[in-house]
Amino acid sequence: MKIILNTVAVSLLLMLVGASGSVAWAAKNKNPATNYPSLVGASEIKGTHVKNLQNQDLGQIDEVLIDPDTGQVRFVILEVGGFLGLGSTRVAVPLSAFQITKEGDNSKWVLDADKEKLKSAPKVEGKNYQRLYTPSEAQPIFVYWKVTWVEPGSNP
Amino acid sequence: MLAASEIKGARVINFQNQDVGDIDELLIEPDTGEIRFAVVSVGGFLGLGSTRVAVPWVAFQIVNERGRVKYMLDATRERLEKAPRVEGKNYERLYAADAAEPIFVYWGAQWMAGA
Numbered sequence: 001m002k003i004i005l006n007t008v009a010v011s012l013l014l015m016l017v018g019a020s021g022s023v024a025w026a027a028k029n030k031n032p033a034t035n036y037p038s039l040v041g042a043s044e045i046k047g048t049h050v051k052n053l054q055n056q057d058l059g060q061i062d063e064v065l066i067d068p069d070t071g072q073v074r075f076v077i078l079e080v081g082g083f084l085g086l087g088s089t090r091v092a093v094p095l096s097a098f099q100i101t102k103e104g105d106n107s108k109w110v111l112d113a114d115k116e117k118l119k120s121a122p123k124v125e126g127k128n129y130q131r132l133y134t135p136s137e138a139q140p141i142f143v144y145w146k147v148t149w150v151e152p153g154s155n156p
Numbered sequence: 157m158l159a160a161s162e163i164k165g166a167r168v169i170n171f172q173n174q175d176v177g178d179i180d181e182l183l184i185e186p187d188t189g190e191i192r193f194a195v196v197s198v199g200g201f202l203g204l205g206s207t208r209v210a211v212p213w214v215a216f217q218i219v220n221e222r223g224r225v226k227y228m229l230d231a232t233r234e235r236l237e238k239a240p241r242v243e244g245k246n247y248e249r250l251y252a253a254d255a256a257e258p259i260f261v262y263w264g265a266q267w268m269a270g271a
Contacts, residue, residue: 030187030188031186031187031188031189034186034187035187036186036187037251038247038248038251039183039184039185039192039193039247039248039250039251040183040184040186040247041181041182041183041184041195041245041247042160042161042163042164042181042182042183042184042191043160043161043164043181043182045160045184046160046161063159063160063161064159064160064161064182064184065157065158065159065160066157066158066159066160066163066182066191067157067158068157068158068218068220068225071190071191071213071214072188072189072190072191073160073184073189073190073191074157074189075157095189096189100186100187107186127159129157129158129159130157132157133157
């Protein structure tokens, strides 16, 4: 119930503030598990290794996908390698599912996923990222990774 | 959906359809996933070699022209010449409000104080 109320509150707020809505949106959608007090270059993210909570290496980040209307990163494409023993499987994971923290000069990316979770995760074939823009394709991925669904292109 | 690695190297043009340079990097705030800045590598347009300027992402007009994405920026030569520069890869600096806000102001973009 609390979640529903929050959503309503956010919607109302966004209607009220109009063009400056991105301020409220960004503040409300801060990932509480993430603490990385710096900007990070997209090209530096590519190739970053992702670990799970058991400190196992899951694979590396292959691509960062951006919603052009809002300028928000929506998905990260994770290339799952040897961990699954399945060759190079690529899965789309919402950015908000990651915990990003600072480790020395680099960022540390953690995803709550075991082998089973990755095996059944929604896959990405080739570079057909357009597909991930449609809510019917994207929403199940948010649900799978248990993060709050955000409409594509919604520029609050 | 735009892939970050495809944006890198994309041409930036101004409203006079002049070639301004290309996008060298996207700077992302990890907490929110928001792209704060694009680093534009300004080349021959200024005749200054490879000057790099940080431009708020919201200052761009992104036009999809028959599948080709165009990045338009209201940037005359004058405006680029005086624009806040980026040296090296010290992007950490741009996270701080006191460094970032003047760049938003310079480009006439709304400063996202709450982010």
